[in-house]
Amino acid sequence: MKVLRSFGLAWGLAAALGVLVSRTALTRYADRLQAPTRMPAVAPPTAEPAPDPAVRRARAVVGGVGLLVLLTGVWKVLHVVQPASYVWLLVWLGGAVVLHDAVLAPVLTLLRAGTHRGLPALPEPAVALVKAGFLVGGLLVLVVVPEIWAQHLGPLNPTVLPGSYARRLLVALVVVAAVTLTGVAVVLRRSRASGPGEAPSRSVR
Amino acid sequence: MADHGNDHGDVDQDSTDEAARRTATSRRAFLGTVGVATVGLTAVTAGQSVGLLHVTNLFGPRSQGGSPQQLPVNRTAAGAAVEAAATDPAWRLHLAGAASLAMDRTELSSLPQTAVTLPVACVEGWSVSAHWVGVRVRDLMAAVDASTGARLRFTSLEPNGVYRISEMGPEFAQHPTTLVALQLNGQTLSLDHGYPARLIAPGRPGVLQTKWLSRIEVAG
Numbered sequence: 001m002k003v004l005r006s007f008g009l010a011w012g013l014a015a016a017l018g019v020l021v022s023r024t025a026l027t028r029y030a031d032r033l034q035a036p037t038r039m040p041a042v043a044p045p046t047a048e049p050a051p052d053p054a055v056r057r058a059r060a061v062v063g064g065v066g067l068l069v070l071l072t073g074v075w076k077v078l079h080v081v082q083p084a085s086y087v088w089l090l091v092w093l094g095g096a097v098v099l100h101d102a103v104l105a106p107v108l109t110l111l112r113a114g115t116h117r118g119l120p121a122l123p124e125p126a127v128a129l130v131k132a133g134f135l136v137g138g139l140l141v142l143v144v145v146p147e148i149w150a151q152h153l154g155p156l157n158p159t160v161l162p163g164s165y166a167r168r169l170l171v172a173l174v175v176v177a178a179v180t181l182t183g184v185a186v187v188l189r190r191s192r193a194s195g196p197g198e199a200p201s202r203s204v205r
Numbered sequence: 206m207a208d209h210g211n212d213h214g215d216v217d218q219d220s221t222d223e224a225a226r227r228t229a230t231s232r233r234a235f236l237g238t239v240g241v242a243t244v245g246l247t248a249v250t251a252g253q254s255v256g257l258l259h260v261t262n263l264f265g266p267r268s269q270g271g272s273p274q275q276l277p278v279n280r281t282a283a284g285a286a287v288e289a290a291a292t293d294p295a296w297r298l299h300l301a302g303a304a305s306l307a308m309d310r311t312e313l314s315s316l317p318q319t320a321v322t323l324p325v326a327c328v329e330g331w332s333v334s335a336h337w338v339g340v341r342v343r344d345l346m347a348a349v350d351a352s353t354g355a356r357l358r359f360t361s362l363e364p365n366g367v368y369r370i371s372e373m374g375p376e377f378a379q380h381p382t383t384l385v386a387l388q389l390n391g392q393t394l395s396l397d398h399g400y401p402a403r404l405i406a407p408g409r410p411g412v413l414q415t416k417w418l419s420r421i422e423v424a425g
Contacts, residue, residue, distance in 0.1 A: 128234035136242050143246060144264050156284065157397075159277040161266050168263045172249070 012074040126187040133180030267331040282396040290362040301422035302351030321382040327411040339386035358424040362417040
């Protein structure tokens with residue numbers, strides 16, 4: 001048990017160090033890649049002035065506190081979680097990264113790409129409404145999909161997950177979309193009524 | 206593009222900036238969106254714990270209305286394999302202090318009863334308040350000459366399970382709202398809620414509100 005815990009702590013420290021080092025290295029590499037294309041456009045980017053010693057000290061203190069909190073968290077987790085479940089802890093933590101990078105980020109990128117051209121044609125309040133609609137709908141999906149999945153696996157007893165969540169989610173998404181579209185329609189009508197001043201000249205599909 | 210000199214490049218740059226500005230989120234829009242999302246999500250889930258919001262509880266994983274005696278269940282009598290033992294007419298609650306006693310439900314019911322409103326607050330995230338009637342633990346333990354400073358151990362009929370046994374310090378045991386409950390929301394405690402008798406105490410997670418009590422003793 002003790003050995004496993006020390007191993008887990010060492011692993012956590014090594015991973016944190018690895019993340020910090022690789023991040024710095026990647027940033028440097030990206031800077032080098034970007035440098036030649038940036039150069040001819042404008043004057044060479046001026047380097048950030050070296051921070052004041054006081055600022056540097058404050059940063060060190062804040063960073064140190066952060067590191068301590070991080071270590072306390074790792075230490076606590078390793079004590080709360082049974083050593084036999086460390087693998088599952090890793091799967092769970094890694095799963096969050098995989099879900100974010102492999103599912104959430106691509107979906108959001110596609111969404112942005114899809115709406116990139118159409119959105120700027122709308123007046124600003126309408127853009128804000130569309131974004132709010134996507135955010136509320138997306139959050140709903142994030143909250144409810146795990147429930148539908150757990151329901152599919154079979155709840156422990158009838159008082160766990162008693163609702164028809166899939167149907168409710170669909171209805172809720174339709175309602176969110178309807179409210180968003182109504183809002184957009186109202187904004188568009190108002191901006192048209194008040195003349196072409198604010199609204200862009202391009203017509204909206 | 207690059208051959209055409211700077212004019213085109215600048216125009217493109219400007220229109221891109223313009224597009225970026227138009228699609229950027231203003232502080233007001235951001236705060237408004239986060240506000241609506243927070244209020245909205247709370248409204249459709251908090252009903253699992255807050256009675257007032259029960260009507261809008263679309264996505265809470267628990268619901269008061271659909272549960273037996275308006276209280277959700279985590280571990281059923283069937284799941285805990287206590288159905289036979291809990292309905293056995295020979296059931297007695299065993300009390301052990303300096304002396305010891307065994308009481309059936311009728312004897313427990315004939316003792317002075319106390320009514321309390323306490324929640325079952327589950328570490329899974331739901332918390333539902335209920336109305337309980339039963340006998341004060343401190344009265345029961347006084348009857349077997351347990352010291353008022355004693356730490357108590359509660360044992361369930363469950364043959365196994367992580368929470369078959371729970372313990373509480375005297376600060377809980379001596380509290381006037383800590384009961385061996387016999388009734389829940391105006392009815393006899395149902396089997397899934399711990400019939401024939403269960404523990405209910407303030408300020409403790411649901412898993413420590415031991416159901417299907419078999420024995421209360423002074424912890425060694």
